[in-house]
Amino acid sequence: MKNTISRIGQSIKLPGLSFLMAFTITGIIIAVSDEKVMNKIGSPIEFLKSAGASVGNAYLALFQGSIYDNRLAKSNFFEGFYPFFETLVTATPLILTGLSVALAFKSGLFNIGAQGQFIFGAIGASYVGFRFELPVGIHILAAALAGIVLAAIWGGLVGFLKAKTGAHEVILTIMLNYIAAFFILWLLKTKTFLRPGRIDPIAPEVADSAKLPLLAGENFRIHAGIFIALAAALFVWWLLTKTTIGYKFRAVGANSQAARTAGISVPFVITSTMMICGALAGLGGAVHVLGSEHALNTDVAGSFGFDAITVALLGRAQPLGTVFAALLFGALHTGGRMMQSNTGVPLDIVVVTQGLIVLFIAAPMFVRYIFRLKKLNASTSLTSKGWNG
Amino acid sequence: MRKIRSNVEKRRLQGVVIISTLASLSFLYFGILKPGKEATTFGFVLNNEWVIIKEWVISSQTGARIFSIISLLASAIAIAALKKGRSISVPVAVASFGILMSFLTWIASGKFIPFTGLLQGGLLLSIPLIFGAMSGLVCERSGVINIAIEGQLLASAFVSAVVASLTGLSWWGLLAAPFAGAAISFLLATFAIKFSVDQVILGFVINVLVIGLTDFLYKKLLIPFQNTWNSPPTFEVIPIPILSKIPVVGPILFTHTIVVYLMFVIVSGVTFTLYKTKWGLRTRAVGEHPTAADTVGIDVNKLRFRNVMIAGFIAGVGGAFYTVGSVGAFGKEMTAGAGFIALAALIFGKWSPIGALFAALLFGFATNLQSTLSIIGVAIPSEFMLMVPYIATIIAVTGLVGRVRAPAADGIPYRRGGAH
Numbered sequence: 001m002k003n004t005i006s007r008i009g010q011s012i013k014l015p016g017l018s019f020l021m022a023f024t025i026t027g028i029i030i031a032v033s034d035e036k037v038m039n040k041i042g043s044p045i046e047f048l049k050s051a052g053a054s055v056g057n058a059y060l061a062l063f064q065g066s067i068y069d070n071r072l073a074k075s076n077f078f079e080g081f082y083p084f085f086e087t088l089v090t091a092t093p094l095i096l097t098g099l100s101v102a103l104a105f106k107s108g109l110f111n112i113g114a115q116g117q118f119i120f121g122a123i124g125a126s127y128v129g130f131r132f133e134l135p136v137g138i139h140i141l142a143a144a145l146a147g148i149v150l151a152a153i154w155g156g157l158v159g160f161l162k163a164k165t166g167a168h169e170v171i172l173t174i175m176l177n178y179i180a181a182f183f184i185l186w187l188l189k190t191k192t193f194l195r196p197g198r199i200d201p202i203a204p205e206v207a208d209s210a211k212l213p214l215l216a217g218e219n220f221r222i223h224a225g226i227f228i229a230l231a232a233a234l235f236v237w238w239l240l241t242k243t244t245i246g247y248k249f250r251a252v253g254a255n256s257q258a259a260r261t262a263g264i265s266v267p268f269v270i271t272s273t274m275m276i277c278g279a280l281a282g283l284g285g286a287v288h289v290l291g292s293e294h295a296l297n298t299d300v301a302g303s304f305g306f307d308a309i310t311v312a313l314l315g316r317a318q319p320l321g322t323v324f325a326a327l328l329f330g331a332l333h334t335g336g337r338m339m340q341s342n343t344g345v346p347l348d349i350v351v352v353t354q355g356l357i358v359l360f361i362a363a364p365m366f367v368r369y370i371f372r373l374k375k376l377n378a379s380t381s382l383t384s385k386g387w388n389g
Numbered sequence: 390m391r392k393i394r395s396n397v398e399k400r401r402l403q404g405v406v407i408i409s410t411l412a413s414l415s416f417l418y419f420g421i422l423k424p425g426k427e428a429t430t431f432g433f434v435l436n437n438e439w440v441i442i443k444e445w446v447i448s449s450q451t452g453a454r455i456f457s458i459i460s461l462l463a464s465a466i467a468i469a470a471l472k473k474g475r476s477i478s479v480p481v482a483v484a485s486f487g488i489l490m491s492f493l494t495w496i497a498s499g500k501f502i503p504f505t506g507l508l509q510g511g512l513l514l515s516i517p518l519i520f521g522a523m524s525g526l527v528c529e530r531s532g533v534i535n536i537a538i539e540g541q542l543l544a545s546a547f548v549s550a551v552v553a554s555l556t557g558l559s560w561w562g563l564l565a566a567p568f569a570g571a572a573i574s575f576l577l578a579t580f581a582i583k584f585s586v587d588q589v590i591l592g593f594v595i596n597v598l599v600i601g602l603t604d605f606l607y608k609k610l611l612i613p614f615q616n617t618w619n620s621p622p623t624f625e626v627i628p629i630p631i632l633s634k635i636p637v638v639g640p641i642l643f644t645h646t647i648v649v650y651l652m653f654v655i656v657s658g659v660t661f662t663l664y665k666t667k668w669g670l671r672t673r674a675v676g677e678h679p680t681a682a683d684t685v686g687i688d689v690n691k692l693r694f695r696n697v698m699i700a701g702f703i704a705g706v707g708g709a710f711y712t713v714g715s716v717g718a719f720g721k722e723m724t725a726g727a728g729f730i731a732l733a734a735l736i737f738g739k740w741s742p743i744g745a746l747f748a749a750l751l752f753g754f755a756t757n758l759q760s761t762l763s764i765i766g767v768a769i770p771s772e773f774m775l776m777v778p779y780i781a782t783i784i785a786v787t788g789l790v791g792r793v794r795a796p797a798a799d800g801i802p803y804r805r806g807g808a809h
Binding site: 171176179345358 | 536580583584585586587589590591593594595597598600601602604605606608609610726729732733736770772773775776779780782783786787
């Protein structure tokens with residue numbers, strides 16, 4: 001019992017301290033950039049008071065914008081949770097793209113390409129969604145499948161090229177992200193994808209039969225995609241821990257030389273990992289289009305694919321960790337909007353917070369150094385390999 | 390006939406086969422099957438340089454044929470050189486140029502191509518890429534992967550704009566920018582070398598931080614107080630006497646701001662020091678085999694730390710180009726992924742300064758070609774033209790045009806006693 005507690009204590013110490021440092025630094029930036037605070041720099045006590053108020057208000061707005069806002073609970077208690085549902089809507093695609101990056105980490109690959117894979121997932125789902133008329137249920141399945149297949153090909157291409165030529169997946173995925181971004185710009189100008197009567201790049205809305213069902217009525221955007229995302233997390237967990245192929249993935253991730261000696265086909269693992277990663281990110285794109293966007297536009301991917309990397313790093317490439325990390329970053333982004341409109345602190349500060357958290361998580365030696373800790377569970381297992389690896 | 394055996398020769402053969410095929414195709418397609426019907430005009434005069442030829446008007450079909458034939462001849466020379474085991478880079482370059490010109494003459498049928506402006510604009514677009522690639526080179530040749538080029542460029546563009554605005558002098562902006570780049574480098578060096586953080590992940594996270602922080606400060610300070618914080622003066626163009634008057638070459642190379650001239654200085658400086666000085670030898674040794682370097686008394690991590698800092702200074706000058714070196718005011722995420730293209734140029738150029746320089750120039754030129762063609766109204770979707778640098782990089786790293794190999798110890802933290 002005591003052991004378990006100390007083990008849990010050890011495992012949350014690093015994230016805990018990282019959070020603490022990240023939110024402290026963010027707070028300092030918010031205070032220093034607030035002219036109301038800086039005007040009081042003459043008197044230390046007033047200065048600290050107003051700095052505290054400035055940061056406190058910003059963080060309160062961050063909470064109200066992402067979890068619960070009593071001002072919204074006009075007719076009943078439940079309505080106050082509107083921000084939390086918004087957080088879930090943002091977190092849904094993040095969970096899926098985060099899982100894509102996390103799974104790649106498990107096989108020793110650094111998948112920066114979730115952005116491009118997401119775009120292809122969105123393209124596939126959108127096309128089947130607006131082009132065909134199918135019964136409810138089947139339409140959703142077909143659209144999602146189209147997105148998954150396209151994205152799995154796009155992701156699998158990376159794995160195939162790496163396995164065949166030894167080219168580094170980081171370079172390949174960065175380049176393919178740009179290509180995907182230009183591709184969607186072009187695609188939305190073509191007759192097939194441009195919505196009739198529009199000149200701005202937007203595709204037709206997907207048919208009602210292809211839209212994911214809403215979970216809490218018309219007033220909330222929360223849709224069934226969150227369950228799909230959670231199921232995907234469960235799938236990744238099952239794949240990694242309960243199947244032979246998952247065992248092979250982890251073996252190659254831990255030591256590809258040893259895995260090769262043990263008779264595991266490394267090229268097969270690389271290619272199939274990247275295909276599954278592509279499929280996961282593509283499902284993210286599909287769910288985003290079918291669940292909340294309903295129409296393809298050039299900015300459909302937002303920064304879901306890039307945030308996915310910070311999500312997976314924070315979640316230490318574990319499925320459950322990734323879900324929590326996606327919820328946290330989803331909350332930061334959703335709450336950041338409220339913070340921006342209510343307190344004038346630009347939304348972009350949450351990107352800094354996010355970056356800082358991940359920086360410290362990835363640098364256990366640094367956290368240990370700052371807090372003079374003797375022991376800290378340091379095995380983040382988050383490494384990629386040099387260009388030649 | 391000599392038999393071609395080694396891997397290198399096989400790849401060179403592949404290259405020659407590809408280029409000759411392309412040359413034949415361009416002759417067939419642009420010259421015979423689908424010739425342009427009207428005349429193409431090339432403009433050569435940009436400013437007030439001495440005029441030899443002002444414009445050159447040629448029928449699209451004849452022009453395309455001439456250029457294709459030039460490239461076919463060059464391909465033939467390349468094949469001959471290959472058989473004799475000589476270097477094929479010059480004929481291949483000429484052949485590629487011929488194909489490109491043939492394409493231009495064909496596509497601009499009935500239109501005007503500002504030839505000199507096309508090249509000058511291409512050079513300008515590649516300036517930050519070159520600085521970025523040199524920054525990456527100085528890091529990576531010593532064994533530290535630098536994915537944070539984007540962050541270095543963005544941070545220094547921001548700082549140079551702010552400092553130049555506050556002081557009212559573009560010189561202060563240019564002086565401050567390298568220190569901003571170095572500050573990012575300090576973060577990279579400390580975490581990568583002292584705390585052994587994975588360098589690829591670290592570089593990525595640093596970029597996220599810089600993007601977040603500059604976006605934040607941009608909204609908080611630069612937009613509301615634009616006059617104080619974001620109205621930097623820019624550098625004047627300094628035409629070099631006499632040289633700038635040379636037709637075509639003058640406007641392209643010798644009519645620029647100080648930042649562009651600094652690029653020439655830094656590229657030649659890096660090339661010379663890397664191959665001809667003690668520092669260069671040590672850098673390359675540490676990047677290839679740190680243990681051996683350590684054995685002969687080189688402090689591996691100290692050298693790496695210093696190199697990463699130097700890289701930051703270099704990238705910083707490139708960042709200043711975005712603001713005081715060209716448009717002046719800072720814009721949100723104005724580097725727009727240039728750091729990654731610089732990284733691509735470094736890899737495309739096989740981690741050599743001259744290779745990286747030409748790769749960056751190629752990428753800059755491709756981008757400018759795209760905008761020129763879309764201005765004169767040509768029916769190729771601009772998105773596909775914009776993909777070119779990225780596709781080229783994929784082709785390069787997958788080894789279709791010769792194997793690309795990174796410094797052996799690139800990205801691997803060094804701990805004495807092999808405790809990595």
